[in-house]
Amino acid sequence: MFHAAQQAAATARFGGIAARGVIDVVDPSTRAGAARLAEGGTWFVRATFEGDCVAWRMAEVVADDATPAGAPWEGPDPARWSTSLDADGYRSGVRAVRAAVHEGDVYQANLCRVLAAPLAPAGGEPDAAALDARLAAGNPSPYGGHLHVPADQLLPDGRPVPPAWVVPASPELFLSLDDGVLRSAPIKGTAATATGLTPKDEAENIMITDLVRNDLHRVCTPGTVRVEKLLDVEEHPGLAHLVTTVAGELLPGAGWDDILAATFPPASVSGAPKRAALDLIAALEPVPRGPYCGAFGWIDADARRALLGVGIRTFWWEAGVLRFGTGAGITWGSDPDGEWRETELKAVRLVGLASVPARLRTTTEDR
Template structure:
C-alpha cells in the first residue's frame, strides 16, 4: 500500500514545526516576525519557512514517514574520484606556496538514484538513532523540492537577543590522541576568520574566543571545537548577519574570499545544503540556532546526495585527505544502507 502524502514540516531535535504559513527567500521578510525553519545552501540560496505550530514531539512523530528501505553502498557515485581529489589537494598546496591562501576546505558530493516517492522521514529517524547530534534536523517542503536530513554536530550561529555565538569545528580524528599539528593550526586559523566575520556585525571590542581547540566526542569521531562570542550591534538584521558570516568559515578556508575562489575552481558540482546552514530563527523573540550543514543528506527529485570533505593545508598529503573524507562518510553511508 503506498505511503500517504507527507505534509510540510521541520524538526530540530525534539522540536517539531507544522502548519506551514509562508515560504520566502528574503531574510528581510524573516526580520518582520514569526518563527522560521531556515535552510541556506552553500551557494547562498535561502529558504525560510514560517510554521504556525511549534511543539515538543518524541520519535513517534517520525513513524508516519515509514521505514527507510536503504541504499546499497555500491550505488553511490562521487563528484571527485581519488585522482581528481589528489590533484585538488596538490593545487591547493601550490596556492598556499604562492601565498594566495592559507587553508582551503575541499569537498566532494556523493549521489545515488532514489525513488521519486521516497522522502527522508525514515532516514532522518535512522540517522537520529545511529548518530545522536546536538543539531539533528529534518526540513521537508515538498512544494519547494526541499528535503534535508542532518546530524550536524557544529553550531554555526546561536542568537540570544544581542548575544551571538559560533562554535567552529576544525580537526577530525578517530580518537582524541590522533590529532595532528595541522588540525590545531587549522582550528586557530578559522577562529581568527570567525572573529573577523562576527566583528563586522558586532559591537567593536566585544568579539572574543572563549574556548580554543577543545576535544568534543561524537559517535565514531572526535572533533576540535572552539567558541567565539560577540555582542550584536544595534539595528542589524538577518540579511546583514548572514552577509557577514556566510558561508561558515570552518567549511571554506582562509582568507575566505580567496578560498571560495579555489573551491569554485576545483569542485565540479554545487554543495547545496551541505556546508550551508540549517536551523530556526524566532524573529519575535530575537533567538536563533543555525547549524553548519555537515553530516547532511538531501533529496532533490530522484537523487539522494551526501557531502564529505576536509581542510587542506601545506602539511596535507593527498592520501591522508582522501582517508579523512572516507572516515567522515563511512558511518553515514552505513546508516543510509539501512
C-alpha cells in the same frame, strides 16, 4: 512530535523544535525578506553553500526534545553510490590547494566531494523524517534534524512554495542568537579518536577561528567579540573534533540579511582568506555542494532567538537522487592520502546508515 509519515504537509525538526505546515516563505539574506521575517513567527531556514537561502514560516510549532520516531527508512542500494571526485581526483585537488598555499593565495581551503545514489520511491518522494529518525538512532548529533517540504505546495494565498528535502546529522554550530549574543563554534581538526588529533589540526582550527572572529566583528559591537572556548575536544560516534566557540554582542538593528552577509558561507567549510578560498573551491570541485556546507536551522523572530547548524554530515534529495557531502580542510601540511582517508572516515558511518534497507535493518535489530 507530529506524525513522521505525513507526506501531504511540510514537516521539520531541529534543535528542540518540531514543526508542520508552511504559511509564508522569504529569502532572509535580502533586506525585504529579513524585514518580513522579523515581523514574527518561527521560520525553518536552509541555505545552500552557493547562497540560495530560503526561510519557511511554519504553521504549527511545538517543543520537542524526544528522539524522533518515524516510518522505516528505505535507503539506496549500498553499491550504487558514486563520487564527484575519485581518490586520484581528490588527491590532485589537495596538491592544487597546497600549491595555492605555497604561492600565498590562500592559507587554507576546504576541499569537498559529493556522493550520490539513485533513490526513486514508488510513492514519489522519500520520507525525510524516516531518515532523520534512522540517523538519530544510529548517529546522534547535536544539530541533526530534517526539513521536508514536498513539491507542489501552495501558500494560503496561492503562491508556490519552494520544495526542500534535507536531513543533516551535523556536529557543528554555525550561528546561535540568544539574549543578543551571537555565537559560532567552528570545527577544524578531525580524527577517529582524540589521540589522533595533531598539531596540524590545532593550527588549522586557530586559523579558522581568526576568520570567524573577523566575520562576527562585522555585525557585533566593537570590543565584544571574544573566544569563549579554545580547542575543545568533542567526541561523536566514530569521530573526534577540535571545536572553538566565538561570541559577540549583536549590533542593535542588525537584521538577518546583515548577519548572513557577514558570516556566510561558514568559515570552517570555505577557508582563509574566504574570497580566495571560494574562488579556488569553484575551480577544483566539479559539482555544486548544494545544502552541504550551507546552513540549516530555525529563527524564532518573536523570541529573537536562532539556532543554525553548519550543513555538514548532510543528506539531500532531489530528482530521484540522494546526495551526501564529505570533505577536509587542506593546508600546507596536508598529506593527499591522509585527506582522502579523512573524507572516507566522515562518510562511512552515515552513508552506511542511510543505505541499509529497512527490511534488513528490522531483521538485524530484532536479534
